[in-house]
Amino acid sequence: MSDITGGLETSGIGLIKRAIELDRSKRYTESLICYQEGLQLLMQASKATGRSEAGKTALRNKMVEYMDRAEWIKSHIDKEKTTGRYHEQIFIEENSTGFSYESLVSRFLLEKCERVEIDDPYIRSHHQIVNFLKFAELLVKSQCGLRVIKLRTSADTTDHQQQQTKLAEIGSSLATHHVTLHTEFSSSLHDREIRLSNNWTIKIGRGLDYFKPAPGKLAIGAFNYDLRPCRQTTVDIFYKSPP
C-alpha cells in the first residue's frame, strides 16, 4: 500500500471514529457528515492496488456497515424533522476546542437561507461585536442566499454611540454583499437564539461569546477559532417544520 493510500485510509478511519462518537452522543447531523466524508476517503483507499483480496473484502464489509448506519441516521433526521420534533444537543466542555462558528453552524447553511435572526443580549463590547462580524462572515461565505440579518441585542450603557457606530460599519459592509442588517436594541432580552429561515434554530447557552482569549496575540488559536479553547456551554439545535 502506498503512503498516499495509507494516508487516505488513516484519515477515513479517523473520520469514521469521530462519526461513531457523535452518533453515540446523538449529535446526528454532525455524525452524518463525518460518516459521509469518511466513507468517501475509504472508497478512494479501497480502490488502490496492492491490497490483498482478504483485506479488500474486510474493508468493504466495514464500509457497508457504516453506510447502513449513515442511511439510518439520515432517515431518522428526516422523520424527526417531518414531525417537527428534531432536537440535538452539543455539550461544549470547559477548555475544549473544535467549536468555531463554522464547525457549529455551516452544515445548516447548505440549504437555502435568506434570513437569519440573532437574539443575543451581549453584542456590546468590541470583542463581542467582532464575534458578530465573524458570524456574519460565515453566513456571507456560505452562499446560502442570505438577504437579511436581524440582530436584537441590548444597548451598551457605557458607550451606546460607539456600539451603534461599529454595528453600522458592519451593516455598510454587509450591504456591499447585498445583505441588509436590521439592528434592534431591547432592554428585556435574555434568551440567546439564532433562527434560520430554513427552519433550523440554534440556541447557544452563552450566545456567540463562548470563546476564551487565545494564550497570546501570536499564538495558535489567535485567528482560527477551531483552535480556541471554549467556555462551558450547551448548544441546542431544533428543527421546526414549516406550518
Add this chain to the structure above:
Amino acid sequence: MSDITGGLETSGIGLIKRAIELDRSKRYTESLICYQEGLQLLMQASKATGRSEAGKTALRNKMVEYMDRAEWIKSHIDKEKTTGRYHEQIFIEENSTGFSYESLVSRFLLEKCERVEIDDPYIRSHHQIVNFLKFAELLVKSQCGLRVIKLRTSADTTDHQQQQTKLAEIGSSLATHHVTLHTEFSSSLHDREIRLSNNWTIKIGRGLDYFKPAPGKLAIGAFNYDLRPCRQTTVDIFYKSPP
C-alpha cells in the same frame, strides 16, 4: 419538492458547476472535491419524494455522467502522480476572492504530512508574520500529523530583533501543539515554495502575502480570508513522486 430538497439540489448543482469550471482550467484536485461534494448533495436530493419518475431518471443520468468524469479525473491525477509529472496551475486574478490558505492547501493535508518547509523571503513585517501564523494554524488544525515546520526567510533589516521575538512566540505556541519550528534567515533567498513531506509542493508567486487589506476593521473579509480580495498571482502545484 420540499424547500429542503430544493436547497440541497441547488447547492449540489452549484458545486457541480464549479467542478466543471475547475475541470476546464485543469485544476483537477479541486475539481475532484467539488464533483464529489456536489454528487453527495445530489444523491441526497435524488432520494427525496415528490419528484416525477422522468425527473428522477434525468437527474440520475446526469449524476452518472458526473461520476464518470470524477473517476476519469481521479485516475488521471493518480497516473500523473505515479510518473512524477503532476502539475496544476491556479491563476489568482486581481481582486478575486475565495483563496484563503485553507481553500488553497487543505486538500493536500488529508494525507499524512509530518514536515512542512516554507521558503518565503517576506515573513518580516507584522502582517506577514501574522500570515505565517495563520498558515501554521491551518497545518495544526488539519490533523495531518505535523511534527516540524521549517521556515526560511530573510532578516528584517529595520528591526531584526522584533522579527525574531515574534517568530519565537509562534514557535513556543507551536511547541504546545507538539510541533517544532526551525527558523533560518537567508540573504540569498528569492523563490517562494512550500514543500510538504507527503511530496506535494505549492509555489505561490507572491508567497504567503497575496491578500489585499480588508476595506475596514469591521468589514466582511476582515477575519475570513476567503472573503478577502487578492492580489494577482500564480500558484503552481507539483507532485514529486518519492525516489
